[in-house]
Amino acid sequence: MRLILLGPPGSGKGTQAQRLVHRYGIIQLSTGEMLRAAVAAGTPVGLKAKDIMASGGLVPDDIVVGIISDRIDQPDAKRGFILDGFPRTVPQAEALDELLKRKHMKLDAVIELRVNESALVQRVETRAAETLARGEEVRIDDTSEVLIKRLASYRQLTEPLIHYYSERRKLLTVDGMMTIEHVTREINRILAAIGAVEPHAPKAAKAAKKAMGSRSKPAATAANTAKGPANAVRKAVKAVARGAKRLVRKVAIAKGGKSPKKVTKKRAKR
Numbered sequence: 001m002r003l004i005l006l007g008p009p010g011s012g013k014g015t016q017a018q019r020l021v022h023r024y025g026i027i028q029l030s031t032g033e034m035l036r037a038a039v040a041a042g043t044p045v046g047l048k049a050k051d052i053m054a055s056g057g058l059v060p061d062d063i064v065v066g067i068i069s070d071r072i073d074q075p076d077a078k079r080g081f082i083l084d085g086f087p088r089t090v091p092q093a094e095a096l097d098e099l100l101k102r103k104h105m106k107l108d109a110v111i112e113l114r115v116n117e118s119a120l121v122q123r124v125e126t127r128a129a130e131t132l133a134r135g136e137e138v139r140i141d142d143t144s145e146v147l148i149k150r151l152a153s154y155r156q157l158t159e160p161l162i163h164y165y166s167e168r169r170k171l172l173t174v175d176g177m178m179t180i181e182h183v184t185r186e187i188n189r190i191l192a193a194i195g196a197v198e199p200h201a202p203k204a205a206k207a208a209k210k211a212m213g214s215r216s217k218p219a220a221t222a223a224n225t226a227k228g229p230a231n232a233v234r235k236a237v238k239a240v241a242r243g244a245k246r247l248v249r250k251v252a253i254a255k256g257g258k259s260p261k262k263v264t265k266k267r268a269k270r
Contacts, residue, residue, distance in 0.1 A: 001080035007113035026080035113176035
């Protein structure tokens with residue numbers, strides 16, 4: 001299963017990604033973490049990224065795609081992955097499509113968590129007020145001003161991806177304003193609906209099936225037990241019939257020396 005989660009800051013992508021990782025045994029791929037790992041490992045692509053990052057520049061898309069290419073070839077990515085933080089732009093999405101095509105892979109779905117931006121800003125403002133009320137310092141990146149700027153950047157750069165993946169019939173939209181549990185259930189439902197994962201049979205159904213299987217043997221045993229008397233009666237009837245035939249044969253031989261078969265045939269002719 002290969003997924004992309006889309007949504008503005010604060011939409012809950014990180015929480016839902018971790019739940020998918022736990023449920024389906026796939027991995028979450030963060031471009032930031034992959035870049036740092038590639039630099040630490042000293043891979044050819046990582047060394048290119050290191051020089052650029054050291055100078056404070058933005059790592060070009062082709063280098064990021066190269067790092068993703070190396071990462072998804074590793075054994076732990078065989079079951080699938082969720083891309084976090086990539087793609088952010090339509091050119092990056094096109095580069096990712098080309099990469100997956102070369103590897104004979106495909107995206108199963110792009111899940112958009114749609115949220116109300118005004119509600120997100122209000123949440124941050126409420127959280128900041130509660131933090132100040134406790135006498136704690138508000139994080140510089142957890143203010144409504146910072147969130148508004150990030151939302152504007154998202155609309156400009158990343159929101160066009162919604163149209164891009166919608167045209168390619170990959171986009172699935174979930175109401176991100178629901179509770180965390182409801183969002184999780186809806187994501188699992190749509191993944192099962194498109195065949196990305198096998199639907200899990202309810203535990204009750206499994207238990208019932210197991211119980212039925214355990215009852216099948218006693219039922220068969222009871223049926224065999226019920227057949228026992230009937231078989232015994234049939235055997236007794238056959239034994240009596242054989243004894244009667246032998247008695248008729250002896251009587252017939254004693255009277256005229258003819259076998260019961262000949263007597264029967266002679267009577268039949270008459």
